[in-house]
Amino acid sequence: MKIAKLTTQQKRSDRFNVFLKDGEKEEYAFSVDEQILVEWQLQKGMTLSENDIEAIKAADQKRKCWNDALHYLASSMRTEYQVRQYLHQKEYEPEAVEKAISRLKEYRFLQDEEFAMAFVRTKMNTSDKGPVVIKEQLYQKGVSEHLADEALLQFTPDMQLEAADTFLEKKGKPKKNESASAMKIRLMNALMRKGFFREIAQEAWNRADLEQPEEEQREAVFQQGEKALRKWKDKYDGYTLEMKLKEHLYRKGFPLSVIQEFLEDVRERRQHDEEEVQSDDRTGIMGRNP
Numbered sequence: 001m002k003i004a005k006l007t008t009q010q011k012r013s014d015r016f017n018v019f020l021k022d023g024e025k026e027e028y029a030f031s032v033d034e035q036i037l038v039e040w041q042l043q044k045g046m047t048l049s050e051n052d053i054e055a056i057k058a059a060d061q062k063r064k065c066w067n068d069a070l071h072y073l074a075s076s077m078r079t080e081y082q083v084r085q086y087l088h089q090k091e092y093e094p095e096a097v098e099k100a101i102s103r104l105k106e107y108r109f110l111q112d113e114e115f116a117m118a119f120v121r122t123k124m125n126t127s128d129k130g131p132v133v134i135k136e137q138l139y140q141k142g143v144s145e146h147l148a149d150e151a152l153l154q155f156t157p158d159m160q161l162e163a164a165d166t167f168l169e170k171k172g173k174p175k176k177n178e179s180a181s182a183m184k185i186r187l188m189n190a191l192m193r194k195g196f197f198r199e200i201a202q203e204a205w206n207r208a209d210l211e212q213p214e215e216e217q218r219e220a221v222f223q224q225g226e227k228a229l230r231k232w233k234d235k236y237d238g239y240t241l242e243m244k245l246k247e248h249l250y251r252k253g254f255p256l257s258v259i260q261e262f263l264e265d266v267r268e269r270r271q272h273d274e275e276e277v278q279s280d281d282r283t284g285i286m287g288r289n290p
Helices: 034-039 050-075 080-089 094-106 112-126 131-140 145-152 157-171 180-193 198-208 214-232 238-251 256-288
Strands: 002-008 015-022 025-033
Touching: 015 034, 025 034, 025 050, 034 050, 050 080, 050 094, 080 094, 112 131, 112 145, 131 145, 157 180, 157 198, 180 198, 214 238, 214 256, 238 256
Parallel strands: none
Antiparallel strands: 002 015, 015 025
């Protein structure tokens, strides 16, 4: 078959449509990259065999695969795993993918070690994530454990502690009616979810000096206690009610000394209420006597 004509694509000036003529019939056959056009010296009137056409198409796919890989890397650094996934999703043949990956490594456009180092530096400077989470993110991007561990050496224990300190400075405020113990558990768990080791989280907590003032603790106990009292006062009384309140507040993390203060207040109020009822009863009886 002979090449009937070559035309430039409207949306891609670097690609050309190839029309072949079989007898008197002329029709579109395939398209090629400009470089493939030059390499094969394609021109009008040139005769191509079926083997030639298959070889040209294979060469063009490798070229397209290479161009897509470069375009994918142009916007951001990527790992080998990410580039492979991207090219496979484009449905390139394995041979074309391997060729592109090999060339990228040869030109040092694809280096997982440099990616890992840069990724860790970025996370250290722009996020509140600890080393555990950062390492997991590197795994997800296809970075090996060895390279991840090497890159994380940049994130020294002192730097991790500083990052944990900064987190506690921003988040280290008690929620409404929260006990000091509950606040500590909440913030320690938050640090570990962020990827900090328990030892770092504990040291940051010790340095932060976030203990609540005694008056705030007392106010929180009384508010939580009153809420529970309203819930149970009609269902329980006496010793049983006190034990329910005590257990409830202790589970909330409040100190026993302040819980006991609240319970004593409850007893005094109940005693006062009972005395008023007795007084009203006596007054009513006296009022009925002639």
